[in-house]
Amino acid sequence: xxxxxxxxxxxxxxxxxxxxxxxxxxxxxxxxxxxxxxxxxxxxxxxxxxxxxxxxxxxxxxxxxxxxxxxxxxxxxxxxxxxxxxxxxxxxxxxxxxxxxxxxxxxxxxxxxxxxxxxxxxxxxxxxxxxxxxxxxxxxxxxxxxxxxxxxxxxxxxxxxxxxxxxxxxxxxxxxxxxxxxxxxxxxxxxxxxxxxxxxxxxxxxxxxxxxxxxxxxxxxxxxxxxxxxxx
Numbered sequence: 001x002x003x004x005x006x007x008x009x010x011x012x013x014x015x016x017x018x019x020x021x022x023x024x025x026x027x028x029x030x031x032x033x034x035x036x037x038x039x040x041x042x043x044x045x046x047x048x049x050x051x052x053x054x055x056x057x058x059x060x061x062x063x064x065x066x067x068x069x070x071x072x073x074x075x076x077x078x079x080x081x082x083x084x085x086x087x088x089x090x091x092x093x094x095x096x097x098x099x100x101x102x103x104x105x106x107x108x109x110x111x112x113x114x115x116x117x118x119x120x121x122x123x124x125x126x127x128x129x130x131x132x133x134x135x136x137x138x139x140x141x142x143x144x145x146x147x148x149x150x151x152x153x154x155x156x157x158x159x160x161x162x163x164x165x166x167x168x169x170x171x172x173x174x175x176x177x178x179x180x181x182x183x184x185x186x187x188x189x190x191x192x193x194x195x196x197x198x199x200x201x202x203x204x205x206x207x208x209x210x211x212x213x214x215x216x217x218x219x220x221x222x223x224x225x226x227x228x229x230x231x232x
Contacts, residue, residue: 006066009057019051022063026079036083040093044113050079053104053137072130075224076104077169086114088204088218089165089188096160098182099123100153100168100191101226105134107169108146121146122160124153126227154228156182167191171200171223176230183207190218196225196232 014022027045030036036045051062054076058068067075085107091097095115099108102125112121123146125131131150138146149157153168154176161182168179168191175193183189187207194200202218225232 006068007058007061007064010060012056012059014051014060019049019062023050026063030080030083033080035080036087038083038087038091038114040114041083041086041091041110044110045079045082047113048106048109049141050106052141053106053109070104070130071133072127073224073227074101074103074125074127074130076106077223081221082107082110084202084219084221085167085169085190086110088202089167089190091115091165094118095164096120096162096184097122098157098160098163098166098179100156100166100176100179101125101170102131102134102148103169105137105143105146105148107167108134108148109138109141109143112143112146120160120163122149122157122163123147124149124151124157126150126152152228154178154226154230158182163187165189168226169223170226170231171196172226172231174230175203175205176226176228178230180205180207180213185209192221192223198222 051059065078093116097111102123108123135148156178162184164187166189171192189205192200193203199220199222202221204216204218206214
């Protein structure tokens with residue numbers, strides 16, 4: 001899977017206490033490595049049980065730094081990927097947040113914990129099987145106010161626009177124009193841009209006014225291709 005060594009599927013054996021310990025250790029590690037600085041995001045990552053967003057046969061690998069397979073044509077990204085995106089975005093309390101690529105629902109759950117009751121989280125998934133998996137996970141874990149939309153995320157989600165923060169979590173040939181159009185003035189957008197099955201630039205865009213966007217490259221990353229009209 002794009003150069004990653006995925007561990008073999010196996011029945012889960014770890015206890016809730018073991019998972020909690022691994023979760024706290026992972027958060028501490030991400031702090032030391034400089035990925036995680038936001039107190040809100042730290043609290044979210046300590047609270048949200050990543051293992052509950054992973055299919056049973058990969059559950060024991062929840063806190064390894066590898067992407068893991070999900071139902072449909074999707075993966076859950078490595079643990080460090082979430083602070084890599086959300087810290088660069090400056091995701092904060094009260095933000096209106098759009099995620100393109102729901103995956104397991106884990107990213108949306110973290111985002112909800114950060115933005116809180118005053119914010120909004122919309123996540124759009126193009127694969128019906130993956131969408132159902134994310135929907136079930138989020139509702140089972142109490143995130144019923146996250147809006148989980150089945151559709152082409154490269155088109156964004158106009159009914160709830162504009163958004164203060166937007167991320168897309170699969171590689172696109174360029175930043176989809178509808179996402180730029182749905183970004184509020186002063187808003188931030190992040191996502192991988194480049195060829196699929198290779199490495200991409202993680203691009204951060206800040207909308208400075210109606211027609212002016214500032215663009216910087218945060219990191220080099222490797223993601224599966226974005227599907228949809230503005231994907232591959």
